[in-house]
Amino acid sequence: MPEIIVYAVEGRSTEQKRGLVKDITDAVTRNFGVAAEQVVVQIVESSKSSKARGGVLFSAR
Numbered sequence: 001m002p003e004i005i006v007y008a009v010e011g012r013s014t015e016q017k018r019g020l021v022k023d024i025t026d027a028v029t030r031n032f033g034v035a036a037e038q039v040v041v042q043i044v045e046s047s048k049s050s051k052a053r054g055g056v057l058f059s060a061r
Contacts, residue, residue, distance in 0.1 A: 002028050003040040009058050010045040017043055 004024055012020075021041040028039045048059035 001038045001040060002032055002034060003042070004028065006041065006043045008043060008045055009051050010047055012045075 006020065006024070021043070024041050025036050025039045028034065029036050049057055051058050
């Protein structure tokens, strides 16, 4: 059972997340030859004040 974890900053809509997990599931089924029901996708969201790039919090951008 393939499991994919996506780390992202909060703020995406449910519709955006739905599209992402569908696209990821399709790619895994096509490339790994497994049924969609076997693919697990988890989105782990961080608050903008808990994530930084280049030493600058996302909340400060």
